[in-house]
Amino acid sequence: MSKPTIKVLAKELGLAVSTVSKALRDSHEISQDTKDKVLKLAAQLNYIPNPYASSLRRQKSRTIAVVIPEVADSFFSIAINGIEEVAREKGYHVLIYLTHESLERETEILNEFKSGRVDGLLISVTRDTCSGTHITEAIEAGLPVVFFDRMCEDIKAARVLTDDYESSYQATRLLIERGCKKPAYLSISPNLSINQKREAGYLAAVNEAGIETSQARIISCDGPDDKITEQILILLRQPNRPDGIIASVEKLVPPVYFACKELGINIPEEIRLIGFTNLTASPILNPSLSTVTQPAFEIGKTAAALLFKGIEKTSFDLSREKLIIPSQLQLRDSTL
Amino acid sequence: MSKPTIKVLAKELGLAVSTVSKALRDSHEISQDTKDKVLKLAAQLNYIPNPYASSLRRQKSRTIAVVIPEVADSFFSIAINGIEEVAREKGYHVLIYLTHESLERETEILNEFKSGRVDGLLISVTRDTCSGTHITEAIEAGLPVVFFDRMCEDIKAARVLTDDYESSYQATRLLIERGCKKPAYLSISPNLSINQKREAGYLAAVNEAGIETSQARIISCDGPDDKITEQILILLRQPNRPDGIIASVEKLVPPVYFACKELGINIPEEIRLIGFTNLTASPILNPSLSTVTQPAFEIGKTAAALLFKGIEKTSFDLSREKLIIPSQLQLRDSTL
DNA sequence: TTGAAAGCGCTAACAC
């Protein structure tokens, strides 16, 4: 029992293939009677249209791509949830690609999209992306693109972001209000848009409070997890160590805990900590972690909805869109 | 500047499309000279073959599907990493579908695959899947399928699993050795294969230790997170409450911590805890969590490698394959 | 070694 095609249905019913095709797509030119017959037989034979024949003919794939640095990160995995939800509603399929922060890989992937494999792209870029031209090229080739979370400032494309500057500013202010005189800001990937905004928010709060530059350290951590822990250990071993920490990405949270434990530094008594993270485990850490919680699911959903609008309405200028969904500051024991 | 096709290349070079096609696929029938010319022009025009034309003609898509209940779970997101890695090496694309434990959704998704959209399927089933016929149908329709982690016992298909029985047995033994007289086993979705094995491992250890059935409670939790916490609260409020807990899935870990905190029960002094989880945060929980850590990345990689073997070698009987990759018991403070 | 031609399964003009 091989897969039935439109041709088989047509022959079986004594109709033309075009009639069957139209009937299946519920065209108004076809009589209800014929439609019923066609639909009935289609159901009976479990006819499933060949998506690639249709894609080839119509030059659209009903497929979108999601390109992200990493999936094993609570933000991205939750965002995918949101994306998948709206893709499913729209009857679209979702291809997933991981860049692992490699610009080269990202470029290869994007280049492939010029073939028409996907009708749209949701992307959260690598650390090094903004120096490349591959995204602009894809956009110019006609691909609808929406940045979510990590984006390139100077590429004219839609973006769905959270209020990185503002939430980082608030988080830093909180540390200062609670008594921190020497709050430090920890990052990876300095040239990432989200980092720059978070850093700027931090700096604004620090300056506003009149904290000397020498006491407001910005540390860029790098490398694998154990390497990061080492870098933080070095920071915390300094006699004039920070008394507050903003961990600007999830990945930095465990190393900070490890380092504090190793050195016997008490959180929050000796050092207060806030992390940018969506970890469900935040409330059960030791001590529980105050977080800037990003609206990951909403960002995914919104970005996807926006993309589909761009895909479906050609009159709609996607590239002008810029949506901000605020993060939430959740206070717990690490900033008591 | 529209997308160049093979036809354009052919015209430009004064060759036939078939010649160009063969040259691009590095056919031995084509002279090196011609190949060079074709490749050069292709690179110059940035020619990308239309994947759907090729898929239609060759009846294969170079695409696989990953169907999972949920992506916001450390096991699945890490597994996807492994899958994506080998797919990329093989030049395959990865479609992702989330079932959210809905059999209906899963059935719809699988039904669609009969169209030839994908060349293979990696699936971790829903709680209710095993009562359905959609997977068997897909296999019979010729789709190579590999189960990973969650599978259906009685479907004849390849599977890549971890040693659920054994690791649960070891975890339970550990609790008993450390002095637990009343270890409880917490699960969701009782009819899931992985749960049955973990439960059986638990029971074996409990029986072996001569613990009375009344003291060896198996609690099946259900519903959203706060509901689960409530169910655990009820369990822990009993005068004869457990003094050890096996949290058989990641989702149960936070509720156990919450409930213990709420009731002022000390881990591990009053109750020991082991969780099946890949959370990177396990070492920094309060107290740090002893875990059964599944080889998520390896399972993903292995399952994908197996699937590709099934896709590429028709002589290979995929359905007989059954690979077990052991989990690791990592002891931390929650079982001191 | 190259080319001509048929056709994968579907859709969209355009006839009737």
Place this chain on the structure above:
DNA sequence: GTGTTAGCGCTTTCAA
């Protein structure tokens, strides 16, 4: 309302 026909871009005989 229904049918005829010509492709979408590619691969694959088969012929030259």
